[in-house]
Amino acid sequence: MVKRKNPLKSLLxxxxxxxxxxxxLFPFGQMLSLSLKYSWDWGNPSWIPTKINLDAYKELxxxxxxxxxxxxxxxLLLEESPELTAVQKKAILATYQDTGDVFPFLKYFRNSLLLxxxxxxISTCLAVLGAYAFSRLQFLGRSVVQRGVLFVxxxxxxxxxxPLYRIFASLLLLSSPGGxxxxxxxxxxxxxxxxxxxxxxxxxRTIPYSIEEAAMIEGLSRFxxxxxxxxxxxxxxxxxxxxxxxxxxxxxxxxxxxxxxxYKALYTLPxxxxxxxxxxxxxxxxxxxxxMLTAVPVMILFMSIQKNLTSGLxxxxxxx
Amino acid sequence: MHHNSANILKRGSLGTxxxxxxxxxxxxxxxxxxxxxxxxxxxxxxxxxxxxxxxDVSGNRTFVGLGNYAEVLRDREFRxxxxxxxxxxxxxxxxxxxxxxxxxxxLHRKFPLRSLVRSIVLLPYVAPVISVVFAWQFVFDPVNGxxxxxxxxxxxxxxxxxxxxxxxxxxxxxxxxxSIWKNFPFTYLMVLSRLQAIDQTLYEAAxxxxxxxxxxxxxxxxxxxxxxxxxxxxxxxxxxxNKFDEVYLLSSNVKVLSVYTYLKAFTGTMDFGQGxxxxxxxxxxxxxxxxxxxxxxxxx
Numbered sequence: 001m002v003k004r005k006n007p008l009k010s011l012l013x014x015x016x017x018x019x020x021x022x023x024x025l026f027p028f029g030q031m032l033s034l035s036l037k038y039s040w041d042w043g044n045p046s047w048i049p050t051k052i053n054l055d056a057y058k059e060l061x062x063x064x065x066x067x068x069x070x071x072x073x074x075x076l077l078l079e080e081s082p083e084l085t086a087v088q089k090k091a092i093l094a095t096y097q098d099t100g101d102v103f104p105f106l107k108y109f110r111n112s113l114l115l116x117x118x119x120x121x122i123s124t125c126l127a128v129l130g131a132y133a134f135s136r137l138q139f140l141g142r143s144v145v146q147r148g149v150l151f152v153x154x155x156x157x158x159x160x161x162x163p164l165y166r167i168f169a170s171l172l173l174l175s176s177p178g179g180x181x182x183x184x185x186x187x188x189x190x191x192x193x194x195x196x197x198x199x200x201x202x203x204x205r206t207i208p209y210s211i212e213e214a215a216m217i218e219g220l221s222r223f224x225x226x227x228x229x230x231x232x233x234x235x236x237x238x239x240x241x242x243x244x245x246x247x248x249x250x251x252x253x254x255x256x257x258x259x260x261x262x263y264k265a266l267y268t269l270p271x272x273x274x275x276x277x278x279x280x281x282x283x284x285x286x287x288x289x290x291x292m293l294t295a296v297p298v299m300i301l302f303m304s305i306q307k308n309l310t311s312g313l314x315x316x317x318x319x320x
Numbered sequence: 321m322h323h324n325s326a327n328i329l330k331r332g333s334l335g336t337x338x339x340x341x342x343x344x345x346x347x348x349x350x351x352x353x354x355x356x357x358x359x360x361x362x363x364x365x366x367x368x369x370x371x372x373x374x375x376d377v378s379g380n381r382t383f384v385g386l387g388n389y390a391e392v393l394r395d396r397e398f399r400x401x402x403x404x405x406x407x408x409x410x411x412x413x414x415x416x417x418x419x420x421x422x423x424x425x426x427l428h429r430k431f432p433l434r435s436l437v438r439s440i441v442l443l444p445y446v447a448p449v450i451s452v453v454f455a456w457q458f459v460f461d462p463v464n465g466x467x468x469x470x471x472x473x474x475x476x477x478x479x480x481x482x483x484x485x486x487x488x489x490x491x492x493x494x495x496x497x498x499s500i501w502k503n504f505p506f507t508y509l510m511v512l513s514r515l516q517a518i519d520q521t522l523y524e525a526a527x528x529x530x531x532x533x534x535x536x537x538x539x540x541x542x543x544x545x546x547x548x549x550x551x552x553x554x555x556x557x558x559x560x561x562n563k564f565d566e567v568y569l570l571s572s573n574v575k576v577l578s579v580y581t582y583l584k585a586f587t588g589t590m591d592f593g594q595g596x597x598x599x600x601x602x603x604x605x606x607x608x609x610x611x612x613x614x615x616x617x618x619x620x
Contacts, residue, residue: 026459193352
């Protein structure tokens with residue numbers, strides 16, 4: 001667009017770009033830098049740690065059960081008491097190094113992964129079928145259903161939180177861990193289904209109908225065309241929708257905080273992190289390392305689908 | 321699923337092709353429709369029903385008619401929460417829109433490493449709220465945070481180190497800045513894809529006619545992005561009016577309506593009656609705004 005280059009204007013433009021990049025990245029830089037710093041280094045405004053501290057990551061990922069938390073006197077005592085068996089010694093040491101109580105990151109990570117994966121898988125499967133019907137089949141009430149799906153965008157989570165809690169509680173689902181997990185799973189499917197239907201419906205409309213017609217003339221049934229033509233042709237879009245749902249479920253805090261309140265073992269990463277932050281174990285390096293480890297999988301997934309996701313979002317399917 | 325639909329197809333072969341389509345269409349959307357009806361529409365109605373009851377500590381309910389509504393409307397904290405919500409929504413919508421449009425215009429031009437910069441700009445939007453919220457808390461940390469380091473120690477705009485997130489009167493501003501940072505990439509993305517769809521010959525013709533860049537922007541770019549920007553404003557208002565996570569996780573001191581409702585219903589005495597009343601009122605206010613906006617601004 002700009003043909004004649006004015007050096008001053010170019011310089012200002014590059015400064016603007018630099019500013020934008022800095023604005024987007026500096027909280028991430030802050031997070032990474034702090035997760036690697038010792039506590040005496042926090043006030044240092046430079047992002048490069050004076051001395052690299054990997055303890056927080058090691059602790060969260062359970063790498064190397066270091067003896068650093070065990071007081072010297074205890075270590076000495078253990079060495080000097082031959083009457084203790086090896087098992088007893090181990091048990092004593094374990095009371096000092098049990099990081100699971102501080103923040104069982106891996107357990108929360110597994111919970112989050114399980115819930116998000118199942119929810120987005122179910123949601124994507126249902127959406128493939130529904131979206132195909134929306135985009136290809138003429139049936140009575142189609143436009144009403146389609147508009148209904150859009151209308152659902154307007155309902156904020158808070159409007160559904162109290163009634164869903166009451167409903168699941170009165171079905172006695174919340175009195176067992178399994179029932180609670182199932183309730184939350186269903187809620188995540190509902191939360192992601194409208195957006196999946198919408199995004200996939202938009203995508204299916206871009207597939208030329210003539211391909212399907214040809215297949216049906218060859219004798220393939222409608223359902224056969226979905227399985228043999230539509231799904232293989234839209235694998236990347238389906239994957240994109242799957243990841244998008246995964247990210248929504250991975251980030252969800254409100255429903256999880258209410259439903260899982262009394263089941264500490266089922267905590268997902270968002271509530272786990274929030275609880276850690278409110279607890280006496282809250283130390284910046286630990287929080288930031290946990291934040292990094294929560295963010296990285298999502299960012300990697302995003303990078304893998306970026307191109308498709310951006311066009312999917314741009315065609316109007318989105319949820320917040 | 322496979323068997324079901326296959327059976328339906330077989331039976332359908334007795335009927336006409338249109339009837340087959342009807343049946344297949346409904347059987348394909350059926351699971352989704354049931355889930356949405358049972359778990360979204362029914363709860364919304366049930367919530368309205370609950371708002372007519374008072375709940376005691378053990379969860380038993382008594383019918384009070386519109387009593388909860390009268391009580392909530394008299395509640396000073398409700399009005400404060402409404403005010404905070406309006407401030408939050410107006411400022412975040414304005415900030416998100418302006419920043420998103422400016423960044424989209426900038427990244428629409430050609431420059432080295434453009435595709436890398438375009439990816440970087442999306443990061444705030446895709447990063448989990450729970451992770452970045454702690455980074456921002458540290459940014460505003462009174463002792464070690466970069467914000468006080470710059471605006472107190474370097475520039476001297478603040479006479480003392482303040483705890484912006486911790487103080488209820490200033491926390492809303494931190495929440496606004498955080499929300500703009502988190503959500504402007506979405507506006508950027510939408511506006512950019514609209515900009516890319518503008519016919520380039522329009523600009524070429526304008527250049528031939530001697531139009532200045534500013535005139536080109538006003539006469540071509542603005543009308544082209546007008547609709548998408550207004551639609552984005554509407555979406556942003558809807559989303560931010562209902563926003564919970566981004567506000568509550570940064571600071572529970574920012575009592576916007578969603579946070580106020582959450583605290584009412586799930587902490588302390590767990591007042592489900594007033595909680596559901598608040599949720600209904602919030603929904604009604606939002607619908608009112610949407611109708612107004614669609615009629616007056618989008619002129620549909």
